[in-house]
Amino acid sequence: MSTHRLYTAPAGDATWDVPMVGDARFTWEYDDGRDKLLALYQKGKDKQWDSVKRIDWDLEVDPYDALGVPDQSMAVYGTKYWDKMGERERREARRHAASWQLSQFVHGEQGAMITGAKIVEIVPDLDAKLYSATQTMDEARHVEIFSRFLHEKIGMVYPINPKLQDLLGETLGDPRWDMPYLGMQVLIEGLALAAFGVIRDITTRPLPKQILTYVMQDEARHVAFGRLTLRDYYAQLSDAERREREDFVIEGCYLMRDRLRGGEIWENFGIPRPEVEEMLAGSPFVRTFQSLLFSRIVPCVKDIGLWSDRIRQAYDDMGVLEMSKGDLEALMRQDEELADRLDVERFAAEETRRRAEVDQVIADAASS
Numbered sequence: 626m627s628t629h630r631l632y633t634a635p636a637g638d639a640t641w642d643v644p645m646v647g648d649a650r651f652t653w654e655y656d657d658g659r660d661k662l663l664a665l666y667q668k669g670k671d672k673q674w675d676s677v678k679r680i681d682w683d684l685e686v687d688p689y690d691a692l693g694v695p696d697q698s699m700a701v702y703g704t705k706y707w708d709k710m711g712e713r714e715r716r717e718a719r720r721h722a723a724s725w726q727l728s729q730f731v732h733g734e735q736g737a738m739i740t741g742a743k744i745v746e747i748v749p750d751l752d753a754k755l756y757s758a759t760q761t762m763d764e765a766r767h768v769e770i771f772s773r774f775l776h777e778k779i780g781m782v783y784p785i786n787p788k789l790q791d792l793l794g795e796t797l798g799d800p801r802w803d804m805p806y807l808g809m810q811v812l813i814e815g816l817a818l819a820a821f822g823v824i825r826d827i828t829t830r831p832l833p834k835q836i837l838t839y840v841m842q843d844e845a846r847h848v849a850f851g852r853l854t855l856r857d858y859y860a861q862l863s864d865a866e867r868r869e870r871e872d873f874v875i876e877g878c879y880l881m882r883d884r885l886r887g888g889e890i891w892e893n894f895g896i897p898r899p900e901v902e903e904m905l906a907g908s909p910f911v912r913t914f915q916s917l918l919f920s921r922i923v924p925c926v927k928d929i930g931l932w933s934d935r936i937r938q939a940y941d942d943m944g945v946l947e948m949s950k951g952d953l954e955a956l957m958r959q960d961e962e963l964a965d966r967l968d969v970e971r972f973a974a975e976e977t978r979r980r981a982e983v984d985q986v987i988a989d990a991a992s993s
């Protein structure tokens with residue numbers, strides 16, 4: 626079924642065209658890779674997987690409670706609007722909230738796929754081109770997964786949030802080769818990774834848990850890629866050049882914190898915009914969630930060397946400066962371990978089921 630039939634509001638023209646900027650660069654140096662980046666490329670190749678086979682798409686999902694997260698996670702919870710809703714409308718609210726979240730994921734993943742391809746073109750070094758080619762394939766898989774979940778399990782899709790779209794446009798519309806990294810790998814992917822993590826850890830449904838666990842296993846590599854490349858490059862920039870990158874980060878972070886909170890959902894329930902804003906500001910879950918979203922970005926920004934007083938001040942103002950102490954390596958290892966462990970558990974469960982089937986066949990044969 627065409628996705629356009631599932632959108633909650635018209636999603637615009639058939640395509641959104643961002644003009645190409647920057648050069649497509651060839652390099653003639655084929656033997657000058659950085660060890661860490663080449664190791665990451667090897668890992669990217671080793672860890673490819675097929676979502677059709679690895680994910681158990683037969684698992685049932687209630688479209689009206691697809692993520693199985695607490696109602697407190699919705700900004701409307703505990704307001705007069707929530708009190709007025711009957712169970713049917715509350716189920717509808719859960720469906721919209723899950724659809725909005727996953728729709729932003731699928732649009733973001735498409736952005737990541739396009740950015741991955743752009744980095745292949747624009748980045749000067751071969752090791753980074755090679756790695757980004759594997760990431761582009763990872764992101765294609767993620768687009769496939771989230772769009773399948775939305776189509777088959779929820780049956781409702783939200784258009785891209787306008788601010789996420791602006792940020793994608795800026796990221797892709799800049800001719801400097803490091804800007805796709807900064808906008809996508811550091812900001813958008815950092816944000817998405819944190820959101821995936823929160824939902825992976827609180828969902829009570831096995832299908833979204835599988836999806837997020839396996840997607841995060843890939844994403845951990847992507848953040849590492851951004852860090853490795855930008856850390857080297859930003860060390861060579863002039864103060865003025867570094868300042869421009871910092872401005873971009875600060876503006877992007879405020880934008881994501883204040884304008885990427887799902888206000889669109891509640892307008893669809895007839896709640897006027899000013900009240901929606903009030904609801905969002907007053908919801909303890911939304912506030913906590915919005916600051917958790919920075920748990921991967923802040924340590925990464927510090928790590929790549931954009932750590933001036935201005936940046937620190939901005940994060941202090943947002944109440945997320947403490948997050949700079951986060952250990953990205955440890956988080957990445959944990960994301961990978963969780964995926965490996967899930968594989969082992971699922972394999973063991975499958976073994977038990979298969980053995981029980983065999984035992985049953987033997988028992989039936991013995992008794993006949």
Ligand SMILES: [Fe+2]
Pocket residue numbers: 734737763764767844
């Ligand atoms: Fe992704």
Ligand SMILES: [Fe+2]
Pocket residue numbers: 737764814843844847
């Ligand atoms: Fe990614």
